[in-house]
Amino acid sequence: xxxxxKSPLSLTVLASCxxxxxxxxxxxxxxxxxxxxxxxxxxxxWAYERLADLTDLVxxxxxxxxxxxxAVEQVAAAMRKLGAKVTLQPVKVPHxxxxxxxxxxxxxxxxxAGITQKIVLTALGGSGATPAAGLTAPVLVVRxxxxxxxxxxxxxxxxVLVDVPFDQELADRGHAGAAYGxxxxxxxxxxxxxxxxGAAAALVRSVGGANFRIPHTGxxxxxxxxxxxxxxxxxxxxxxxxxxxxxxxxxxxLTLTPQNLPDxxxxxxxxxxxxxxxxxEVVIVSGHLDSWDLGTGAHDDGTGxxxxxGVIETLKKLNLHPRRTIRVIAWMNEENGTRGGKAYxxxxxxxxxxxxxxxxxxxxGGRPFGFIGSVTPPMVKYFAPLKDALAxxxxxxxxxxxxxxxxxxxxxxxxxxxxxxxxxDSSAYFNYHHxxxxxxxxxxxxxxxxxxxxMTSLSWFLAxxxxxxxxxxxxxxxx
Numbered sequence: 001x002x003x004x005x006k007s008p009l010s011l012t013v014l015a016s017c018x019x020x021x022x023x024x025x026x027x028x029x030x031x032x033x034x035x036x037x038x039x040x041x042x043x044x045x046w047a048y049e050r051l052a053d054l055t056d057l058v059x060x061x062x063x064x065x066x067x068x069x070x071a072v073e074q075v076a077a078a079m080r081k082l083g084a085k086v087t088l089q090p091v092k093v094p095h096x097x098x099x100x101x102x103x104x105x106x107x108x109x110x111x112x113a114g115i116t117q118k119i120v121l122t123a124l125g126g127s128g129a130t131p132a133a134g135l136t137a138p139v140l141v142v143r144x145x146x147x148x149x150x151x152x153x154x155x156x157x158x159x160v161l162v163d164v165p166f167d168q169e170l171a172d173r174g175h176a177g178a179a180y181g182x183x184x185x186x187x188x189x190x191x192x193x194x195x196x197x198g199a200a201a202a203l204v205r206s207v208g209g210a211n212f213r214i215p216h217t218g219x220x221x222x223x224x225x226x227x228x229x230x231x232x233x234x235x236x237x238x239x240x241x242x243x244x245x246x247x248x249x250x251x252x253x254l255t256l257t258p259q260n261l262p263d264x265x266x267x268x269x270x271x272x273x274x275x276x277x278x279x280x281e282v283v284i285v286s287g288h289l290d291s292w293d294l295g296t297g298a299h300d301d302g303t304g305x306x307x308x309x310g311v312i313e314t315l316k317k318l319n320l321h322p323r324r325t326i327r328v329i330a331w332m333n334e335e336n337g338t339r340g341g342k343a344y345x346x347x348x349x350x351x352x353x354x355x356x357x358x359x360x361x362x363x364x365g366g367r368p369f370g371f372i373g374s375v376t377p378p379m380v381k382y383f384a385p386l387k388d389a390l391a392x393x394x395x396x397x398x399x400x401x402x403x404x405x406x407x408x409x410x411x412x413x414x415x416x417x418x419x420x421x422x423x424x425d426s427s428a429y430f431n432y433h434h435x436x437x438x439x440x441x442x443x444x445x446x447x448x449x450x451x452x453x454x455m456t457s458l459s460w461f462l463a464x465x466x467x468x469x470x471x472x473x474x475x476x477x478x479x
Contacts, residue, residue, distance in 0.1 A: 028323065028464040034389035037460055040314050041453035042393060047310035048445045050078055051303065055296035055440045062293040063333040064095025064264035071289050072267050075330050078309060079271035082316050084328070088267040091343045093333040095264040098123055098293055099257030101231065105241075106136060109248035116253075117240070121203065121231040122215040122294060123256050124187065125336040128227035130201065134255035135229075137200040141245060145186070148193055156198035159252050161205070162190035163238055166430065168209040176426035177363075180433075183207035184218065191230040192221040201229040201254055210431035211235045217292050217434045219336040229256040268340045269330040273312045274321065275463065281324040283463045284358035285311050285455055288334035288408060295438035299429060303365030303443055303451060305330045307422075310452035311459050322463035324356055331408040334362070341408030345415075352415050357462045357469060359420045360406035361455060364433070365443045366425035368454045370397030373420040374404045374413060374472045386461045395454050397423055402472070416471035420462075422454050 054061075058074060061067040072088065080086050103119040105111075140158040142148045148160065164186045170179040184207050191202035206216040213234045220230050231254075233241075244250050269289065275281065287304020291297020308328045315321070331340035348355070357373075370390060373383075380400050387396040404419040413419040432438040462469070 029385055029461055031385065031389065033320070034385065034457055034461070036318055037314060037320070037457050038389055038393060038453045040318055041310065041456050042449050044310070044314065044317070044449065044452070045445065046313045047306040047452045048443075048448050050309055051298065051306040051443065051448065052440055054302050054305065055298045059296050060293040061289060061291045061297055062096070063093035063266060063290045063336060063339070064261065065293070068266055068290055068332065072269055072332070075269045075289060075305065075309065079269070079312065079328065082312050084271035084273055084312050087270040089270055089343060089347065091266050091268055091332050091340050092263045093266045093339050094337045095261040096125055096336065097259045097261060099129065099259065101256050102134075103231070103252055103254045105244070105250060106253045107251035108244045119233060119237045119252065120213050120215060121233040121237070122217050123258050124191065124204070124217055124230045124232055125219040125292070126222045126227070126260065127220065127230040127256055127258050128222065129257045129259070130229045130255055132257065134253050135200055136251055136253045139241060139245065139250045139252050141241065145189065145193060148190065148197070152197050155194060157200050159201045159203060159254060160194040160199045161203040161233065161238065161241065162186050163205045163242070165205065165235075166208055171209060171430060172427050174427070176429055180207060180430055187218050187232070188221045191228065192223070192226070195222060195226040195228040199228060201256070203231050203233045205238045206232045206234055208430040208433055208435065209428070213237070214435045214437055217294055227260065229254060231256060266332045268332050268344060271312060271328040273315060273326040273328070275323050275325040276321055278323040279325050281354050281356050282327050283324050283356050283459055284327045284329055284409070285459045286329040286331060286359065286408065287361045288332070288340070289330040290333050290335050291438070292335055292434050294434065294436045295432070296440065297438055298440045298443050299364035299438050300433055301334070301362050303448060304361035307361050307448065307451045307455045311456045314452065314456045315460070320460070322460055324463040326459050326463050334407050338407050341411060345411035349415065352412060352417055355412060355417045357418045357420060358409040358412055359455065359458060360409045361422050361451070362406060363421065363424050363426050364429035365448050365451060366427070366429060367447050368395045368422045368424045368450050370395050370399070370423045371420055371454060371458050372399045372401055372404055372423050373418060374401050375418050376470050376472070379467070379469055382465065382467050383461070386457060390454060390457055393450055393453055395450055399423060413472060418469055418472050420458060422451060424451075
């Protein structure tokens with residue numbers, strides 16, 4: 001050893017060499033360790049292989065389904081194989097089952113005798129059912145909730161279509177969330193308001209881009225007692241309806257036969273990679289395990305789950321254990337209830353002081369440019385070493401937000417736990433989101449490697465920070 005220290009090797013390079021053979025304990029957030037984590041993740045196909053297992057072997061994973069149950073077992077087994085301490089946290093989840101879904105235009109001005117026109121749509125989560133033979137009613141188009149209220153007299157007995165376009169240009173310029181938000185809000189509130197006003201059924205314009213006559217499903221705010229049939233209709237068919245309605249009244253025959261079954265038993269999958277001297281403190285890294293039933297949930301949110309799983313695989317490969325425990329969570333029921341996130345919060349609300357930070361990935365598997373975090377402004381400077389470590393793979397950006405706003409971690413965030421998420425290019429995400437096209441072939445293996453590199457580096461960095469990160473700037477008492 002004496003001759004080694006006389007060599008021209010720097011201490012940083014020496015540490016890197018020794019780490020590669022597991023000869024010494026990791027010196028926390030030094031540049032060599034961060035570089036090893038980054039480079040190891042960029043060489044590994046493990047997360048993509050787990051994503052293939054999830055999407056190709058299990059398939060759709062809507063809460064309460066056989067697919068969701070199989071996914072719980074698959075992910076738990078993979079994490080146990082790595083040596084993580086795995087816990088299955090029970091969660092009661094909604095169990096909604098899609099049935100038949102067809103529609104056709106049966107009357108409109110200028111319709112040739114014997115002609116009807118098929119409309120492409122898909123039932124929205126929580127939708128009620130039509131009679132088995134369907135229903136026929138006039139179509140009423142509105143373009144805002146205010147217009148829906150103003151036309152209350154026309155709503156009763158009608159099939160109401162809420163027509164709010166998705167702003168793809170906004171998404172193309174890096175604001176996909178802002179493009180999605182308005183449409184998603186109308187999708188959630190519109191059917192409920194239409195039901196309260198006596199509508200026979202409610203339709204919403206699909207919330208997403210691409211416009212290849214593919215409908216985008218999603219959750220609604222419908223409740224028992226006013227659970228009318230509700231569906232998302234493709235952009236092309238909305239435009240057809242607009243043109244036909246300009247000629248005069250239009251009637252549609254609609255058949256939707258979903259079922260709202262009793263709540264089902266399910267689980268959050270929790271996998272701990274134990275810390276050392278601060279093992280009682282936790283850094284969460286997570287994605288949601290459930291998906292809608294139309295596709296196989298590759299982007300939403302298979303990449304988030306596989307990326308979080310890849311954190312432990314990367315650290316195990318390098319024989320690294322952080323100071324704080326890194327806790328991988330595959331949340332159940334983000335899509336139509338967020339019951340998993342709420343169950344975890346309820347079980348841990350008296351232990352939030354031990355939750356140092358939480359990471360949630362739920363924006364798809366696009367190119368990561370860095371990360372977003374809801375730390376207070378004085379903390380930003382402490383993340384410079386992490387930004388430097390991720391810069392070589394083009395992921396060294398850090399945006400500070402008062403509220404990160406991820407779904408399953410939001411109860412913790414409102415209670416003061418800092419929340420982080422990867423900063424990804426989501427300009428094409430809503431082409432596939434909640435559609436039959438959300439499949440493995442849409443995910444880039446290279447970008448998933450970058451995703452794992454960001455998630456692992458960020459998890460490790462947080463788990464080893466010397467500085468108390470503090471609580472988030474905006475706290476309230478909601479749970």
